[in-house]
Amino acid sequence: MTLDTLPKILRENARKYGDRRVAMREKDRGIWKEFTWKDSYLTVRHFAMGLVRLGLQRGEKVSILGENKPEWFWAELAVQSAGGAAVGIFTDCLPEEVKYYAAHSDSVFAVVHDQEQVDKFLEIKNDLPKIKNVIYWDPKGLWSYTDPILLSFDQVVELGKSHDQENPNLFDQLVDQGHGDEIAAFCYTSGTTGLPKGGMLSQRWLVDSVREWAGLDGWFDKGYEYLSFIPPAWITEQGIGIAGAILAPMVINFPEEPETVQENIREIGPDILFFGARLWENLNRMVQARMIDSTYLRRLIYRLALPVGLRMADLKTRRKAPGLHWRILYSLAYQAVFRQLRDRIGLSRVKTVYSAGGAVSPDIIRYFKALGIDIRLFYGSTEQGVMTMPREGDIRPDTSGPPVPWVEVGLSDDGEILIKNKYPYSGYYKNPEATQKKMIDGWFATGDFGHLNEDGHLIVIDRMEDLKELAGGKKFSPQYTEVRLRFSPYIKDALILGGTDKAYVTALINIDLDNVGRFAEAHHIAYTTFTDLSQKDEVIDLIRKEIQKVNATLPPWTRVRRFVNLHKEFDADEDELTRTRKLRRTFVEERYKDLIAALYGDQAAFKVEASVTYRDGRKGTIETAIQVTRLED
DSSP states (O other), X not given: OOOOSHHHHHHHHHHHXXXXXXXXXXXXXXXXXXXXXXXXXXXXXXXXXXXXXXXXOTTOEEEEESSSOHHHHHHHHHHHHTTOEEEEEOTTXXXXXXXXXXXXXXXXXXXXXSHHHHHHHHHHGGGOTTOOEEEESOOTTOTTOOOTTEEEHHHHHHHHHHHHHHSTTXXXXXXXXXXXXXXXXXXXXXXXXXXXXXXXXXXXXXXXXHHHHHHHHTOTTSOOEEEOOSOTTSHHHIIIIIIIHHHTTOEEEEOSSGGGHHHHHHHHOOSEEEOOHHHHHHHHHHHHHHHHHSOHHHHHHHHHHHHHHHHHHHHHHTTOOOOHHHHHHHXXXXXXXXXXXXXXXXXXXXXXXXXXXXXXXXXXXXXXXXXXXXXXXXXXXTTTEEEEOOBTTBOOTTOOOSBOTTEEEEEOTTOEEXXXXXXXXXXXXXXXXXXXXXXXXXXXXXXXXXXXXXXXXXXXXXXXXXXXXXXXXXXXXHHHHHHHHTTSTTEEEEEEEOOTTOSSXXXXXEEOHHHHHHHHHHTTXXXXXXXXXXXXXXXXXXXXXXXXXXXXXXXXXXXEEEEEEOSSOOOGGGTSBOTTXXXXXXXXXXXXXHHHHHHTSSOSEEEEEEEEEOTTSOEEEEEEEEEOEEOOO
């Protein structure tokens, strides 16, 4: 039988490895619990049979909402084993957002993590008449809940065991009926330009494209360790964590809590790792902040070692062999600084490192390359998966690498990146118009602006709709400046502004509370809140200097001429960010239009009153005066 679906391959792995090989580890109350391939297979089998007993039919959808745990992976594979499709939902979605995903996908069951996620579904259950049961895997706090819609994960497993005993051949029959063109999962687009669209991924998409990816980058059949912490609702974790773990196969490790990820990474020492663009920026800010706080001697050694590392990184980028002198210096720098630094951040054993989901500053890629960590910033999308990939030995800070062998990349007349893929997605659910609109003469239109350099590497500049034109007619990319500003340890986020009615570029800045807080403490600056800290004269001057550093690298017409330190962080719960932490640029510009007008006016300060949605759902308002800061031309 052709192994063309994940459930078929899982079953084959269980037959091949049984109890002899670990498939998963989960840290629970300080102890790493291991699950063999047999353990995982039996749980998937019994949970699938439980869902079938409860009424799941082939082709139906099941929403899954929770943190990265074995139960998420088992639930998805169980749904696919029964012929259904899994619909991933981000854990920090508000009830209204959860309702959209569950209703739009026509989900008939929901599998959720804990009390918090159960409460979301109970709040909206009357708006979701198709949901038969909400199944939870962490019972803490739920013992007194009596709603008949609720079932525990263990209850469904026990129900499945009984159903399996009564119908011993049914599970295998269901798995055997599966085929490559069957829809395996829904991954919703980020929704930067409207409501998220449900991208349908087939078993062929997951199995064949990920198998080729694993072979291309050398993690096929290596028994690598991987720490799963990026949301499975995101396409990348579907590729690496779920499909890759079964196909490669790999050992998947699950952190105890989202807050312990960095600690757990250091414990496991994974061979393969994915950090989103924002996570690399956070890690870089953390390292820089800790070096600022370290002793004078450590700072001195670091400042001597780093230029050596950067020199070696530049030589590797240009594919030039370093001389003996530089090899000796780098060996000393690595042993004195970089080796310990890599161990501190948990990357001492890492072999393959990825990033995607947004632009990463070339300075960050160059910095980690100096430490001996090659970040492969690949270009991909929910619909088309991985499209370009930097190759080992040819990783450049400013490109996303050449096209992968199963993808062809083209450019439209106006510079839009076009794709032909051997393994395309199966369209948007219930939206054939949007599916067709994406196609141009057989090419998939990505909506991104970029170009191929002389070596065939793709350079992605920005979204087509986000390119800006100033009053003088010159164009610029806001994202280009934003990613370079985020290289600063003191800038967490930035929104670059301009337009045909604007003569120059301005910026809204989100300070990094932790690192700017450390700066304030070191300089004896008293403050009370984020808002108070952001408007301190010393902090404004600190951000001014960071912007001037970036301005010095930009063409004159693209330089930031005025900025404000925003009084609050951009927040996904207020629709300012997507759930993958991308800025909803149009929404933010509309929300802060009066403040933006002040940036282009003559005011030295602007009084703002903004509504804030707290994590418990309460709403409030804050009022403060925001200083408008001008930079020298």
